[in-house]
Amino acid sequence: MAEIAVLGFGTVGSGVVELIDRNQEQILKGVPEGIHVKYILDLRDFPDSPYADRVVHDFDIILADPEISVICETMGGREPAFSFSRKALEKGISVCTSNKELVAAHGPELIETARAHRCSYLFEASVGGGIPVLRPISEALIQEDITSIIGILNGTTNYIMDKMEKEDMTFEDALSLAQQKGYAERNPEADVEGHDACRKIAILSSLMTGKTVRYEDIPCEGISRITKADFGYARNMRMAIKLLGMSRRNADGSLSVRTAPFLVPEDHPLHSVTGVFNAVFVHGNCVDDLMFYGRGAGKFPTASAVAADVVECCRCRGSHVEVRWSDETLALADPSEESRQFFVRVGAASADAARAAFGDAAQTVQSDSPAEDEYAFVTGELTEKEILDRIGRLQDVRACIRLLDLGK
Ligand SMILES: NC(=O)c1ccc[n+]([C@@H]2O[C@H](COP(=O)([O-])OP(=O)(O)OC[C@H]3O[C@@H](n4cnc5c(N)ncnc54)[C@H](OP(=O)(O)O)[C@@H]3O)[C@@H](O)[C@H]2O)c1
The missing domain is CATH 3.30.360.10 (Dihydrodipicolinate Reductase; domain 2)
Structure with a gap:
């Protein structure tokens, strides 16, 4: 059996524990020796849970157990999730997480720690819940x-x-x-x-x-x-x-x-x-x-994505599952130069000023609800800088929403 631990017995964590029990037969196809949840770390006890005897409150018990090869971090938040994940990876224990806050803030650092210690840091559940993306x-x-x-x-x-x-x-x-x-x-x-x-x-x-x-x-x-x-x-x-x-x-x-x-x-x-x-x-x-x-969230959909990562880590025990994400920061394009059409609504008193500011390219649009006393239109293609400049000159701007173009 591959022995694992789950940190945080909340919505996602309890889903991981139950899924691993319920779908053990399916899991055996990927990990023939099977996967067993040996510890559940949480702040609380769960006396009514069938898993009550696995609950511990001290992370060091998990860290000190040489049988543990994978940890699921489903506590959320930055700390202690970050410290626990780093300590586990430094001991060669792989970490699978649903914690997007931590991944977005420390992803490359934790991937590098995993690489250095021949284990893995995987986070499929952090984006799109159950969707394998x-x-x-x-x-x-x-x-x-x-x-x-x-x-x-x-x-x-x-x-x-x-x-x-x-x-x-x-x-x-x-x-x-x-x-x-x-x-x-x-x-x-x-x-x-x-x-x-x-x-x-x-x-x-x-x-x-x-x-x-x-x-x-x-x-x-x-x-x-x-x-x-x-x-x-x-x-x-x-x-x-x-x-x-x-x-x-x-x-x-x-x-x-x-x-x-x-x-x-x-x-x-x-x-x-x-x-x-x-x-x-x-x-x-x-x-x-x-x-x-x-499903982008929910107990079992999200647990499914975490469990998929656990299976991958168990299959690749002793090696690193490569995730190509370096710590070099990418400088993004100037957002004010992005160009697209916009939907704009202004109060009726600003209609003439809006027509003057946006010219013939603006197309008037109607509501399907009883019309308010206002003027609404879709602009021609403008940069973010241009739209800000033009609506900045108008009074009583009620909405300005970008249009998704089909062509790009
Ligand atoms: N719920 C979803 O559908 C979903 C979907 C995708 C991603 N996520 C992400 O998955 C993570 C977990 O979400 P969740 O909804 O499962 O949260 P949750 O239901 O609040 O579960 C978190 C569990 O971790 C426990 N915990 C918190 N700090 C702890 C600590 N220091 N030591 C031990 N246990 C601790 C909490 O205990 P207490 O309750 O006593 O504080 C709780 O039982 C979050 O990062 C979330 O953004 C969730």
């Missing part, structure tokens, strides 16, 4: 020149936007429903302000380029300013509003990365990704378009 990008697409990755990377915000679009709910009501259903945390800031999606597109961009794309360098905008009124126009334009993480290679080879709400046309595959589902749309120069779709 990181290993396909790193391995199945190694021969490709990947030119863009666009993802719906946060199920909570996708659920909120979906409710606003289909059931005409306000942002506040949709968020409150997401919280009641357990999709949104009590403090939803990391989701609704886009930080969670931003960390995930940083991880994807790092694997796409092999260098470190720092999430702090990525322009990040959440969904809290999107209103019911925006969806009235979106529906009429046969578009949906989605929070996207986007990473695109420019003609000069530089990379533009952004997290923001976008209007997605009906004929783009990401348009049909609704509710709590996630999807990652990848374009490679030879393979063309690919889309990875599935």
Whole structure:
């Protein structure tokens, strides 16, 4: 038996323990000796759990046991997750994690530690929950020149936007429903302000380029300013509003990365990704378009991705599973030079000024809801710098949302 330990017996960690029991027969196909969870580290005891006798509270017990070959870090947060992961890797114990915050902040350092100690640091579950997307990008697409990755990377915000679009709910009501259903945390800031999606597109961009794309360098905008009124126009334009993480290679080879709400046309595959589902749309120069779709969160979907990494680590015991992500920081393209169309709404009193500022290229659009006293339009192609300059000259700007173009 390959002996492993799970750090954090919460949603994901308990899912990993149960999945390894439930799917042992499937696991034997990859690891013929089987996998056994010897320890569960948590702050609490779980007297009613069938795994109660495996719970420990001292990480050193796990570290000191020479039988342990893999640890699943499903505690979340930076510390002590970082220290525990580093100590394990320094002892040659592989670490599999769902902790995107830690991966985005310390990924290359922990990969390097694993390489130096002939073990592995794997993090499939940190992006897209149960969707196998990181290993396909790193391995199945190694021969490709990947030119863009666009993802719906946060199920909570996708659920909120979906409710606003289909059931005409306000942002506040949709968020409150997401919280009641357990999709949104009590403090939803990391989701609704886009930080969670931003960390995930940083991880994807790092694997796409092999260098470190720092999430702090990525322009990040959440969904809290999107209103019911925006969806009235979106529906009429046969578009949906989605929070996207986007990473695109420019003609000069530089990379533009952004997290923001976008209007997605009906004929783009990401348009049909609704509710709590996630999807990652990848374009490679030879393979063309690919889309990875599935549950971006939840106990068993996320545990499934962690367990896949555990199997890989057990199969490769004594060696390092290569992850191409160096600590060299990639300087991103100037975000103010990105160019695209925008949807803009202004109060009626600013209509003439808006027409003067945006000229004939602006196309008026209507809402499918009772019209507000305002003027709404889609601009021609403009850079981020140009749109900021033009809307900066107008009063009562009610919305400015980017359009996802189909061609890139
Ligand atoms: N939930 C999902 O669907 C999902 C999906 C993808 C990725 N993730 C990521 O996976 C990680 C875990 O998420 P989760 O939803 O499973 O969280 P969770 O339900 O809060 O579970 C975390 C567990 O770790 C325990 N813990 C915290 N600090 C600890 C420490 N110092 N020592 C021992 N145990 C400790 C917690 O105990 P207490 O409860 O007593 O604090 C809790 O039982 C996070 O990084 C999250 O972002 C989650």
